[in-house]
Amino acid sequence: MTQREIFFVANEVNELGGVGRWQTQMARLLAERGHRVRIIGVSPPEVAMDLGPNPPFETLTLYDRRPPGRHPRHALVDRWDPALRRQEADRRAAAERLSRVFRAARSGAVIIVTQVWAMEWVALADTAGHPVIGMSHESFDASRRSSRFERVRTYYKDVDRLLVLTQEDADLWVGAGLNNVGFMPNPLPVTPGSPSPRTEKVVASIGRLSHAKGVDLLLDVWAEAAPLQPGWILRVYGAGDHEAVLRQQCTELGLDDSVEWAGQTDDVTGALRRSSVFVQSSRGEGFPLVLLEAMACGVPCAAFDCSPGVREIVTDGEDGLLARHGNTSELARHLVRLMADENLRDTMGERARQNVRRFAPDVITRRWEELFDFLER
Template identity: 40%
Template structure:
C-alpha cells in the first residue's frame, strides 16, 4: 500500500513534525511511505527519517497546486493525506485515483484561540463560526477525517459521519524515569498565545512565595519570548524562571524535573503530556479543549484545573505537589501506567486498520 503524507515541511522541531516522523518510521516496515513537502528546498529534516521513506519536495517555477497534482498523478498513491496545510483546500479535487484523508492536528475549537485577538465580540464570534464551518464544509469532501481525541470526534460527528480519532504516539522511549526529588518544575511548548505561559508566570509568582527554592524551566521558542521575559522581570522572577529555548534532549529534561505543568488555552492533543507521563512526572494542567481530560487522570496522575485561566487554582495544585513527595511518587507512577496507551505499536496498528478499511471500501 502506497501512502503519501503532504506536509508544509519537515524542518521544524514542532510536535506535528515529530509525530509524523515517528509514525512513518514505524509504518514504513509494512507500508510504502512518501513525504511530499512544499518548497522545503535544501533545509534538512529536523527529525531523522527511516531510509525506506521517500521524500519529494514540490518547488521550482510551477505553482504549488499544479506541481502537487502532477506529482500525485505520476506516482499513483493509494492514499494521500492532508495535514491541514495549504493543500487542504484543493487536495480532494485532484483526480489521481487515491483515497483522500484529512488529518486535523488542532482542536475543534481552535478558531476561538486564533481569533482571540479580535476585540469586537460580535465580529470575533462571526469569524470563528465562519472559519469553523468553512473547515467542516471542505472536510466533508474527504473520504475520511481523523482527529486526535474522542472529545473532538464527537464534536465533528455532529456534522460529518466519516470522522474517527487516533491518538498521537509517544515520541520518546525513556530508559529511566524521574525520581521526582529535584526541586524543578518543567513546561514545554512554543512561546505563543495558545500555550498560555503568561498564565504560568502569573501562577509562579504565588508558587515562589511559598517555595522560593523551586525552579521553573520552560522549554521552547516562539514569538512571545521577549514579552515573557519582560513579564518575568517585572515580577522579579528571573532567578526562579528560566526560558531555556529548545532542547536536543527533552527526555532528559523531563527526567531532571519533578512536576510537569501545562498552562495551555487549547490543546488538540497535548503530546508533551504523554511525554511527561512516560517519564514518570505528576501533572498539573488546565482543563482546556480537548486533550488533557482524555490523556490524564484527574486525582490519579495529577490535577486538572478549571476553568482555563484560574491562576489561583493552578498555583495551589503546583504547591500541593511540591509539599508532598509521596504524592509526587504515587502520581508519577500512575503517569507511567497511563502512558502505555500511546506506545507506537498500538497506534500504528490502528492506522494500518484504518488504511485497509479505506482501500477496501
C-alpha cells in the same frame, strides 16, 4: 498484514512543531512495519526540523518557495488579473505533479492529508481511487475560532475519513455537519528506559514562548506558588518572539531568582528526567505530545484543562492534576500540592507512566493499519 504505499501530504515535509514531529514519527513507524512511505510537502519549511540521517521514507516538495494563499474573487475582472492567473496555473501544475505520483502508486495505496491547507492541492489532484484520510490536529474549539473551521468543512467533507484527536472532538464535528469523522490519538513519542527520580526541586515547562502556550499565565501562576515552596525552580524550555516580553514580566513579578530560562532543547526526555513536576499553561492544545512525554518519564503533570486532548491524556486526580481553563490560582494550588508532597508526586508519576502506555507506538500503529484495511473494503 498488507504492505502498502502510504503518502503523507502536508504543508511542509519537515515543519518544526508538533504536527511535524507526529508526521515524522508515524512515517518511521509505518516504514518499520514494511510500508513504503513518502512525505509530500506543499512548500519548503521556514524553520526546518532535522529528519536525521537516512530517514526510512522518501520526500518531495511541490514548490521552491511558499505559494500565496488563494483569495476569494469579488469581481469578474479578477479572473483576467495576470498575477492571479499565474498563481492558479502554478497551483494546477503542482496538483498535476501530485496526480502523477498518485497514479503511479499500486493498488492499496493510502493518502493521508495531515493539514487542511495541503488538502487544497489534493482536492485538485487525481487520487486515482486511493482512499483519502484528512486530519485536523487541533481541538474543535480551536478550529472553530480560526479560518480553518470553514476550510475543514469545505475540503474534508468528501474524504473517506476525517480523523481528529479525540472522540469528544469527533462528536462535535459530526454536530457541525460532517458524517465521515473518526478519531485517532497521537502515539507516545518516547519510551524512556527509566523514569525521572523526581528528586530535583524543578518544575519544567516546555513549549514555544508564544501567546498560545500561555507562558505569561504561567508566570502569574508561579508568582502565587513559588513563595509557598521556597527553593523550587521553574525551568522554562523554549524560544519564541515573546521571550523579551516574558522576561520583563518575570522581572516585574520579582521572580528572577526562581525562574530559569533554559532556551530551546533537543533533549526533551533529558529535560524531563531532570525535573520532578511538569506544568502546561496553554490557552489551547490539540493532543499535546509533551504531556505524553512527561508522563512516560514518570513526571506528574499539572495543566489547564484547555481541550479534549488534555483530559484524554491526563486523568485528573489519578495521574495528574487539571485546573479550569485559565484559572491561574487553581493551577498554582495544584503545583503547590505536587511540590509539597513527595508521596503524591511519586504515586501520580508512577501511575502516569503506566497509564500512558495505552498510547504506545505499536498500539496506535495497529489502529492505523486496521483503518487502512477497513477503507479498502
